[in-house]
Amino acid sequence: DTGVSQDPRHKITKRGQNVTFRCDPISEHNRLYWYRQTLGQGPEFLTYFQNEAQLEKSRLLSNRFSAERPKGSFSTLEIQRTEQGDSAMYLCASSLAGTGEQFFGPGTRLTVL
């Protein structure tokens, strides 16, 4: 399978703990996006990269959130001092410059107790 992969698929953590998610995009894609989706809502944009450069961050991305894409390939999204409101599905997508489609991974479902 050469699609977008995310790890882990599920994460349960206690409030106040730090969590890190990984996304592996389709190998030739230079753009990588992170979205968050809560129940009954559409995905909301968090941040995106072109190669290793972080181009934009949403206002939703508080200073407890940080994302990296150190070598322009995989990306990590870290949430520090998790809160119950962080419980959501975290989706990663990738795209190739000049094309009209973003490819989404299966998501990481985070539950903060």
Next chain:
Amino acid sequence: LAKTTQPVSMDSYEGQEVNITCSHNNIATNDYITWYQQFPSQGPRFIIQGYKTKVTNEVASLFIPADRKSSTLSLPRVSLSDTAVYYCLVGGSGSGNTPLVFGKGTRLSVIA
């Protein structure tokens, strides 16, 4: 980015054609219209994209009137496996390289 309005939910029987209409009155000149499909516990999947008139692929057709203030996604002969949430998005200049802005989508339920 242009705001979109689409029905919250729709029901259909298997084998019928389903048309989901999306309103986007404030669409900009360089905005494209894109539809995504999402199954439970999965990421969204691109269905179709268009700028004007009609676009057809192996999955769906997209009809866009001349004023581009609305669009209609047409799914021919739906099956139970088409039960999903369908999102209409505008923007991105057709490149797919800008962050997508999703609304709440239309929840389609296909009944046997």
